[in-house]
Amino acid sequence: MNLDYFQLIDRIIDLNLDEKKITVEAQVPTTHTIFEGHFPGFPIMPGVLLTEAMAQSSGWLILGVLKFERMPFLAIVKEAKMRGFVSPGQLLTIEAKLEHEGSGFAVTKVKGRVGKDLKCSAELTFGLAPFPDPALRVHMDAKANEIGFPLQAITHD
Amino acid sequence: MSSTFDQIANIIAETCDIPRDTIKPESHAIDDLGIDSLDFLDIAFAIDKAFGIKMPLEKWTQEVNDGKATTEQYFVLQNLADRIDELVAAKNAVPGA
Numbered sequence: 675m676n677l678d679y680f681q682l683i684d685r686i687i688d689l690n691l692d693e694k695k696i697t698v699e700a701q702v703p704t705t706h707t708i709f710e711g712h713f714p715g716f717p718i719m720p721g722v723l724l725t726e727a728m729a730q731s732s733g734w735l736i737l738g739v740l741k742f743e744r745m746p747f748l749a750i751v752k753e754a755k756m757r758g759f760v761s762p763g764q765l766l767t768i769e770a771k772l773e774h775e776g777s778g779f780a781v782t783k784v785k786g787r788v789g790k791d792l793k794c795s796a797e798l799t800f801g802l803a804p805f806p807d808p809a810l811r812v813h814m815d816a817k818a819n820e821i822g823f824p825l826q827a828i829t830h831d
Numbered sequence: 832m833s834s835t836f837d838q839i840a841n842i843i844a845e846t847c848d849i850p851r852d853t854i855k856p857e858s859h860a861i862d863d864l865g866i867d868s869l870d871f872l873d874i875a876f877a878i879d880k881a882f883g884i885k886m887p888l889e890k891w892t893q894e895v896n897d898g899k900a901t902t903e904q905y906f907v908l909q910n911l912a913d914r915i916d917e918l919v920a921a922k923n924a925v926p927g928a
Contacts, residue, residue, distance in 0.1 A: 749872060776879050777888040779872045799872055 694772035696735035719760040732782035750799035835912040856909035
């Protein structure tokens with residue numbers, strides 16, 4: 675997790691395009707200024723960042739399903755539940771499943787766990803748009819490579 | 832079994848918190864009911880799920896933007912219900928769909 679750059683996902687563990695599911699890992703840093711304020715003496719990951727981590731996980735899944743032809747942008751957050759505290763140094767494992775691919779939008783259901791403990795869940799809707807700037811596409815390609823996006827999964831079918 | 836219009840109206844009422852009795856077949860989703868594009872995503876998801884279809888919202892929007900169709904053709908609710916009936920019929924006409 676690179677909180678300063680809002681890059682919350684460290685690696686893709688599994689991408690199953692047949693089942694339209696993804697599993698990713700996100701290592702919560704042991705120290706960060708966020709934890710100095712949230713909260714003094716009791717540092718925990720803010721719920722908005724857990725929601726963003728679920729959104730980014732879903733985003734990689736949607737990018738895979740759409741073969742990087744369009745960019746998903748978070749539009750609706752439903753049923754977001756912060757079910758337990760996530761502390762500095764913990765490893766989040768996030769699973770997202772594509773519930774529906776509509777015309778210009780996609781819906782996912784996402785769950786985040788630490789070990790076996792369910793920590794957060796949500797239903798997220800994304801608007802799908804052409805990449806608004808070539809630089810963003812270049813960035814996403816580089817980031818995909820960095821987090822181990824299995825590019826063969828979208829080129830061999 | 833309720834009509835397609837009734838199913839759509841119920842979805843809109845629930846999704847957008849609009850009183851059901853104010854939603855009429857002649858209501859325009861945008862001009863009369865004030866449904867915005869974000870709410871319409873929610874409605875589209877619910878309609879897609881309820882009818883097992885994929886409403887071609889982007890195609891419809893493009894047609895309106897290009898002047899090839901009017902918003903009334905797609906967003907007056909009885910017309911929307913007719914479009915949905917067509918999509919369901921087309922889906923059912925495809926073997927194995």
